[in-house]
Amino acid sequence: MEITLLYYLIPSLIMFCCGVYGFLTRKNMIAILISLELMLNAVDINFVVFNRFLFPGQMEGMFFTLFAIAIAAAETALAIAIIINVFRAVKGIDVRDLTKMKF
Amino acid sequence: MESVGSIIMYFIIAVAIIVFSVLTVTTRKILRSATYLLFTLFATAAVYFMMDYEFLGAVQIAVYAGGIVVLFVFSILLTSRPGDNTEKLASRRRVLGLTAAVAMLLVAGYSLVSRCSMFVSRPEMGEIDMQQVGTALMGTGYGQYLLPFEAISVLLLACIIGGIVVARKR
Amino acid sequence: MDPIIPILILAIPLCMFLVLGLFGNKMSHPIAGILGTAGMGVTMVLAYITAFTYFFSGAPQFIDGDVHLQNIVFNQDWLQFTDSLVIRLGFLLDPISALMLVVITTISFMVHLYSNGYMRDHHGVWETGFQRFYAFLSLFSFSMLGLVVATNIFQMYIFWELVGASSYLLIGFYYTKPSAVSASKKAFIVTRFADLGFLIGILILSFYTGTFNFTDLTSAPVAGMDGVYQVSGETAAGIRNIFQTSAAPIFMGGSVMTWALVLIFMGGMGKSAMLPLHIWLPDAMEGPTPVSALIHAATMVVAGVYLVARLFPLYLMEVTSLDIIVVVGALTALYAAIVACTQVDIKRVLAFSTISQIAFMMVSLGVARPEFHHGIGYMAGMFHLFTHAMFKALLFLCAGALIHAIGSNDYTDMHGLRKYMPVTHITFLIGCLAIAGIIPFAGFFSKDEILTACFGNSMVWYIWMSFVAGLTAFYMFRLYYLIFWWKEHKIHEGHHAPHDQPWTMTLPLVVLAAISCVAGFVPFGNLVTWNGHNMFDHVSFLTNLENLDWSVAVISLLVAVAAIALATVMYKKENPMPERMRRLMPNLWRWSRNRFYWDELYMFITHKIIFNLICRPIAWFDRHIIDGSMDGMAYLAQRASYAIRGLQSGNIQMYVWVYLIGALLLGAVTVICLI
Numbered sequence: 051m052e053i054t055l056l057y058y059l060i061p062s063l064i065m066f067c068c069g070v071y072g073f074l075t076r077k078n079m080i081a082i083l084i085s086l087e088l089m090l091n092a093v094d095i096n097f098v099v100f101n102r103f104l105f106p107g108q109m110e111g112m113f114f115t116l117f118a119i120a121i122a123a124a125e126t127a128l129a130i131a132i133i134i135n136v137f138r139a140v141k142g143i144d145v146r147d148l149t150k151m152k153f
Numbered sequence: 154m155e156s157v158g159s160i161i162m163y164f165i166i167a168v169a170i171i172v173f174s175v176l177t178v179t180t181r182k183i184l185r186s187a188t189y190l191l192f193t194l195f196a197t198a199a200v201y202f203m204m205d206y207e208f209l210g211a212v213q214i215a216v217y218a219g220g221i222v223v224l225f226v227f228s229i230l231l232t233s234r235p236g237d238n239t240e241k242l243a244s245r246r247r248v249l250g251l252t253a254a255v256a257m258l259l260v261a262g263y264s265l266v267s268r269c270s271m272f273v274s275r276p277e278m279g280e281i282d283m284q285q286v287g288t289a290l291m292g293t294g295y296g297q298y299l300l301p302f303e304a305i306s307v308l309l310l311a312c313i314i315g316g317i318v319v320a321r322k323r
Numbered sequence: 324m325d326p327i328i329p330i331l332i333l334a335i336p337l338c339m340f341l342v343l344g345l346f347g348n349k350m351s352h353p354i355a356g357i358l359g360t361a362g363m364g365v366t367m368v369l370a371y372i373t374a375f376t377y378f379f380s381g382a383p384q385f386i387d388g389d390v391h392l393q394n395i396v397f398n399q400d401w402l403q404f405t406d407s408l409v410i411r412l413g414f415l416l417d418p419i420s421a422l423m424l425v426v427i428t429t430i431s432f433m434v435h436l437y438s439n440g441y442m443r444d445h446h447g448v449w450e451t452g453f454q455r456f457y458a459f460l461s462l463f464s465f466s467m468l469g470l471v472v473a474t475n476i477f478q479m480y481i482f483w484e485l486v487g488a489s490s491y492l493l494i495g496f497y498y499t500k501p502s503a504v505s506a507s508k509k510a511f512i513v514t515r516f517a518d519l520g521f522l523i524g525i526l527i528l529s530f531y532t533g534t535f536n537f538t539d540l541t542s543a544p545v546a547g548m549d550g551v552y553q554v555s556g557e558t559a560a561g562i563r564n565i566f567q568t569s570a571a572p573i574f575m576g577g578s579v580m581t582w583a584l585v586l587i588f589m590g591g592m593g594k595s596a597m598l599p600l601h602i603w604l605p606d607a608m609e610g611p612t613p614v615s616a617l618i619h620a621a622t623m624v625v626a627g628v629y630l631v632a633r634l635f636p637l638y639l640m641e642v643t644s645l646d647i648i649v650v651v652g653a654l655t656a657l658y659a660a661i662v663a664c665t666q667v668d669i670k671r672v673l674a675f676s677t678i679s680q681i682a683f684m685m686v687s688l689g690v691a692r693p694e695f696h697h698g699i700g701y702m703a704g705m706f707h708l709f710t711h712a713m714f715k716a717l718l719f720l721c722a723g724a725l726i727h728a729i730g731s732n733d734y735t736d737m738h739g740l741r742k743y744m745p746v747t748h749i750t751f752l753i754g755c756l757a758i759a760g761i762i763p764f765a766g767f768f769s770k771d772e773i774l775t776a777c778f779g780n781s782m783v784w785y786i787w788m789s790f791v792a793g794l795t796a797f798y799m800f801r802l803y804y805l806i807f808w809w810k811e812h813k814i815h816e817g818h819h820a821p822h823d824q825p826w827t828m829t830l831p832l833v834v835l836a837a838i839s840c841v842a843g844f845v846p847f848g849n850l851v852t853w854n855g856h857n858m859f860d861h862v863s864f865l866t867n868l869e870n871l872d873w874s875v876a877v878i879s880l881l882v883a884v885a886a887i888a889l890a891t892v893m894y895k896k897e898n899p900m901p902e903r904m905r906r907l908m909p910n911l912w913r914w915s916r917n918r919f920y921w922d923e924l925y926m927f928i929t930h931k932i933i934f935n936l937i938c939r940p941i942a943w944f945d946r947h948i949i950d951g952s953m954d955g956m957a958y959l960a961q962r963a964s965y966a967i968r969g970l971q972s973g974n975i976q977m978y979v980w981v982y983l984i985g986a987l988l989l990g991a992v993t994v995i996c997l998i
Contacts (some may be wrong), residue, residue: 052274053155053163056265058200061170063261065193067254070983072178074250074976080229081183082976084190087221088174091197102204106278109289112206113298119216120305124312126221130228131320137232138322149973253980256987264994 058099066092079133079143083126090122162203169196183233187225194218205278208286326397328369329414329472332424335366336465340458347454356442359457360435363464367428370468374421378850384551385416391855393417393542393552398474407533413474415537418851419632419705423471426712427622429838431464433831434617437720440827441613441727445819456496456611463489467622471629475535476525479630483521483590486623487514493618494610506606513603517593524586527579528637541636553855577643584637584644588651591627595681598655602921604678608670608732612723615670620677620719621712628684628708635688635701635853645689649780652685653787658919660794664801665915668732669722672802673715676758679795680711686788687773690780691853700776701853707773710765710842714757717835721751724828725806728821734805739812743821746829748807750836755803757839759796760883767880768843768867774879775872785875793882800890810897843867 065088072085094115101111137143155163170193177189194217201210293299339362347355377385377394384394398413438460442450450456466485473479488511495507529535538544542552577585591597596604607619618624631638631648638645656679663675684704691700724747729736741748757764760771770792777784814820823829846866848858859866893900905912914920 051155051160053160054274057163057167059265060262061167063258063265064171065174066261067258068174068178070257071250071254074253074980074983075246076178078183080225080232081178081186084186084225085178087190087217088177088193091194091217095197095200098201098204098206098209102206102278103275106276108296109281109285110296112209112281113289113301115209116212117298117301117305119212121308123216123221124305124309126224127316128312128319130224131316133228134231134320143232145974145976249980253983253987257983260987260991260994264990267994 055099055103059096062092062095062099065089065095077144077146079136079145080130082145083129083133087122087126090118094118159203162199166196166199166203169193170200183229184226187222187229190225191218191222194222206281208281208283326414328373329396329416332366332369332373332428333414333465333468333472335362335369336461336468338362339461340465343454343458343461347458350454352443352449352453353439355454355457356435356439359461360432360439362461363428363432363435366464366468367432370424370428373416374425377416377421378418387545387553389857390553391418391850391852392545393538393855395474395538395552410477410535411475412478414472415474416472418855419629420471422705422709422851423629424468426709427464427467427471430617430621430712430716431460431467433716433720433835434613435460437616437723437828437831438611438613440825441611441723452496456493459489459492459496460614460617463493463618463623467626470626473537475537476529476540476634477535479633480518480521480525483594483626484518486618486626487511487518487594490514490607490618490623493614494607496611496614497609500609503609506603506609510603510607513600514593517600518590520586521590521593524583524588524590527583527586531579531583537633541634578641580637581641581643584634584641585647587634588627588631588644588648591630591685592651593627594630595624595627595685596655596678597627597651597682597685598658599921601655601659601678602925605671605674605918608668608674612670612719612726615674616716616719616723619674620715624677624681625684625708625712628681628688628704631685631688632701632705635691638688639693639853645691647689649686649689649784652682652689653784653791654682655679656682656686656788656791657794660791660798661911661915662918663798664794665912667735669725669734669737669802669806670719670732672798673718673722676718676795676799677715679791680707680715680758683770683773683788683791684708684711686784687776690776690784692780693853695779696775697848697856697858698853699772699779699848699858702847702851702858703769703772703776705851706845706847707766707769709845709847710757710769710839713835713842714754714765714839717750717832717839718754718758720828720832720835721747721754724824724832727824727828734802737806737812738809739807740821741807743812744823746823746832750832751803751807753836753839755799758799759887760792760879761887762876762880763840763843763868765839765842767876768871769847771871771876771879775875778872778875789879789882792879793886796883796886797890800887801894804890804894808895 069085069087069089069092072088073082076082076085097111097115097118101108105111133143136148140147173189173192173196177186177193180186180189194213198210198213198218201207201213289297290302291297291299339359343350343355343359350358376382378391385392394416396414396416398411400409401412402410404410435457438456442453442456444450463486466482466489470479470482470486473482491507491511494510495503497503498507525535528540532540534540538552545551545553589600593600604619604624608615610619638648659675659679659682663672663679666672666675684707687700687704687707689700691698691704724744725737725740726732728744728747729740731737753764757766760767774785774788774792777788812821844864844867846859846862848866848870849862852858859870893904917923
C-alpha cells in the first residue's frame with residue numbers, strides 16, 4: 051500500500067471542517083478561538099505535506115508553517131488578552147452578550 | 154512501497170487527528186475541548202515528524218502544545234466560573250454549522266479526490282539539519298528568511314506590549 | 324493736477340472706516356470720535372483745495388476760456404473682462420463733481436463734529452456702538468465721494484450700492500429696536516428694487532453705446548489734451564447715431580434709448596425717494612438724527628439728481644425722458660408738501676420736506692432746455708442741491724438738538740422752546756427762511772432760478788411749482804411756530820428745563836446757518852452749467868441779484884410771504900383755527916396725515932397680491948412637491964434599510980456562515996464545470 055499525498059490531505063480537511071463547525075456553533079469565545087486554531091493547524095499540515103511531496107529539496111512550506119505558528123502564538127496571546135478584558139467588562143465571554151456596540 | 158510500521162503509524166495518526174478534532178468541537182466542557190486540542194496538536198506534530206521535518210515538529214510541540222494550549226487553559230480557568238462550563242447548543246445553530254462543515258467537506262473532498270490521485274509517490278529527501286534551517290533563517294538571499302524573521306520578532310514584541318496594555322487592570 | 328490729493332480724498336475715509344471698524348472697540352469713545360472727525364476734517368480741506376484748484380486756478384486742463392472742462396485725474400483698470408469690456412475706477416473732475424465734493428465733505432464734517440455731542444446722553448454717557456457709528460459714517464463718506472467722482476457708470480453703480488449699504492447700516496444703527504430694523508430693511512429693499520431698473524438701464528445703454536465712460540457718453544475730447552473733455556451737443560448727436568445705426572428697436576412705444584434713460588432714472592427715483600418709491604425715506608428717520616442730516620437730507624438722497632445731471636446731455640437727446648422726470652418730480656413735490664403739512668413727528672416733516680425739495684431739483688433738471696437762458700434749469704437744480712444740502716442739514720441738526728433736549732420726536736412735546744434754546748431757535752429760523760425762499764437767504768436764489776426755468780418751459784409747471792413753494796413756506800413755518808411758539812413750554816416735574824446743547828452740537832448749527840445766509844450769492848452760473856460755458860460775462864458778489872428775473876422773483880417772494888403770514892396767523896398763538904381748517908377739509912386732512920395711504924397700498928400689493936397669489940403657491944410647490952420628493956426618497960431609503968437591517972446583525976458567525984456557503988457554492992460550480 052502506497053501512502054500518497056491524498057492520505058494526508060483528507061485528515062487535514064476533516065480537521066479544517068471541524069474547525070469550521072466549531073467556529074460557527076460555539077458561543078464561548080475561547081471555544082471559538084480553539085476552533086480557529088484547528089483550522090490554522092489544518093492549513094499548516096497542508097503546507098508541510100505539499101512541500102514534502104512536491105518540492106522535497108526546498109523548505110518554503112516548512113518555513114511558512116514555522117512563521118504561521120509564530121503568528122498563531124502572537125494572535126492567541128492578544129486574543130486572550132482581549133477576552134480577559136471583555137470578561138472584566140461584561141462578566142462573561144459569551145458572544146451573545148457582546149451586543150453593546152450594535153445599533 | 155512503505156514499511157508496514159509506517160503504514161500503521163500513519164493510520165494511528167490519521168485516526169487520532171480525526172477523532173480528536175471532532176471531539177474538540179463537540180465536547181461540551183471547554184477545558185476538555187482544550188485538552189483534545191492538545192492531542193490534535195500532538196498528532197499534527199507526529200505528521201511533521203513523519204514528513205522528516207523534525208525541527209518543525211519540535212516547534213509545534215514546544216510552541217503550540219507547550220505555549221498556546223497552556224495559555225488557553227489558564228484563560229479558561231480565569232474566565233469560567235464553576236458550573237457554567239457546559240453549554241447547550243441550539244439545534245438550529247448546530248444544523249447551520251453542520252451544513253457548512255459537510256458542504257465544505259463534500260466540495261473540497263470531491264475536488265481533492267478527483268485531482269490529487271496523480272501524486273502517488275513520496276520522493277526521497279535528505280535529512281534537514283539545524284545548520285540548514287539556521288542559514289535559511291539568517292540569510293537575505295534566495296530562499297532565505299531574515300526579513301520575515303525580523304518582522305515576526307517585531308510582531309511578537311508588539312503582541313507582548315499589546316497584550317499587557319489590553320489586559321492590564323485600569 | 325497731482326493725483327495724490329484725489330486719492331487721499333477717497334483713501335482717508337476708507338482708512339478711517341477700517342481703523343474705526345476693526346480697532347474701534349479697543350479705543351476709548353472720545354478718541355474714536357476725535358479720530359473720525361479729524362479724518363473727515365482733513366478730507367474736507369483736501370476737497371476744498373481740489374475744488375478751488377478746479378474752479379479758480381485757471382489751469383488749461385480745467386478751464387478753456389470761459390468753458391469748464393471735464394478732467395480725468397486718474398483712471399485705473401480694475402476688472403478687465405475682455406479687451407473691450409474693462410471696468411475702471413477713477414476720479415473725474417468736472418463742475419458738478421467738484422461741487423459735490425464740497426457739499427459732501429462739508430456736511431459730513433459738520434455731522435461728524437455734531438455727533439460727538441449727539442451720541443451721548445445728558446450725563447455724558449456714550450451710546451453703545453459709538454465707534455461703530457463713526458466707522459459707518461466714514462464708510463458712507465467714502466462711498467458717496469466715490470460715487471460723485473466716478474469716471475464711468477459702472478463705478479457709479481458700485482458706489483451707488485455702497486451708499487445704499489451704509490445707509491442700511493446707519494438706519495438700523497439701533498438694531499435692538501424693531502422699528503429701526505424694519506425701516507432699514509424697507510430702505511434697502513425699496514432702493515434695491517429701484518436699482519434693478521438702474522442696472523438694466525446701464526446694461527442697455529452700454530450695450531448700444533459700447534462704453535461705460537461718462538466722458539465718452541456725454542462729451543467730446545478736446546484736441547491735444549489727454550483726459551480732458553468738453554460737453555457738447557455734437558457728441559450727443561454722435562451717440563444718437565449709434566442708436567440709430569444699431570436699428571434702435573422700438574419697445575412698447577419708446578425707443579431703446581428712452582427706455583434705458585428712464586430705467587436709469589428709476590434708480591435715481593429709488594435713491595432720491597421720488598413717487599412711488601418714496602416710502603422708505605420717512606421711515607429712514609429711525610436712524611440717529613445726524614445720519615438723517617447727512618444721508619437722508621443732504622447727500623445720498625440727491626444721488627438721483629446727481630445721476631440725472633451727470634447724464635444730462637443724454638437725457639437732452641430724448642426729451643420724452645425729461646418730460647417723464649418733470650411729471651414725476653412735480654407730482655412728488657406736491658404730494659410731499661401736502662403730507663408735510665399734517666405730520667406730527669418733526670423729523671417726518673423734514674423728511675417729506677426733503678422729498679419735496681429733491682423733487683424741485685428733479686423738476687428743474689427736467690425743464691432745462693439749452694434754448695432757454697443757457698439751460699438755466701440745470702444750473703438751478705445743482706444750485707438748489709447745494710443750498711438745500713446746507714439748510715436742510717441745518718434743519719435736521721436743529722431737530723436733532725431739539726430731540727436730544729426733549730427726548731421726543733413730536734412737536735406736541737415741544738411748544739414754546741424759543742426762550743430755552745436761543746441758538747437752536749435762531750438757526751432753525753434761518754433754515755426755515757432759507758427753505759421758504761426769503762431774500763437774501765440761500766433758498767431764495769436757487770428756488771427763484773428753478774421757477775424761472777419752469778417759467779421758460781411751461782406755464783403749468785411754473786404755477787404748480789410756485790404753489791408747492793408756497794406750501795413749503797407754510798409747512799416749515801407751521802413746524803417752526805409749533806416748536807418754538809404756540810404756547811408756553813410745559814416742564815415736566817423732575818425734569819430740567821431744556822437748554823442749548825454743548826458746543827460740538829451748536830457750532831455746526833452756527834456754521835451751517837452762516838452758510839445758508841450767504842450761499843445764495845455764489846455765482847453758480849459761472850461755475851456749474853450743463854455744457855461748462857459761463858453764463859455771465861463778469862462776476863461780483865451781487866451777480867445773482869443783478870441777474871434775477873424780477874417778475875418771477877417778486878411773485879415767488881409774495882407767495883412765500885403770504886404763506887408765512889398764514890402760518891403765523893394759524894400757529895403763532897394757541898388758537899382753534901387749525902382745528903377749524905381740519906374740519907373744513909376732513910378728507911384731505913386724513914389722507915395727508917396718513918400719507919395718502921401709500922404704505923397701506925404697498926402692504927396690500929405685497930401681502931395680499933404678491934404673497935398670496937404668487938409666493939404662497941410657490942411656497943406650496945416648494946414644500947410639497949420639491950421637498951416632498953426629497954422626503955419621499957428619504958422615506959423609501961429608511962423603509963428599505965429597516966427591511967434589510969437584520970442582515971447587518973453584527974453576528975460574525977452568521978457572516979462567516981453566509982460567506983462560506985457563498986464561497987462553497989462558487990467552488991462547487993467551478994469544480995463541477997471544470998472537471
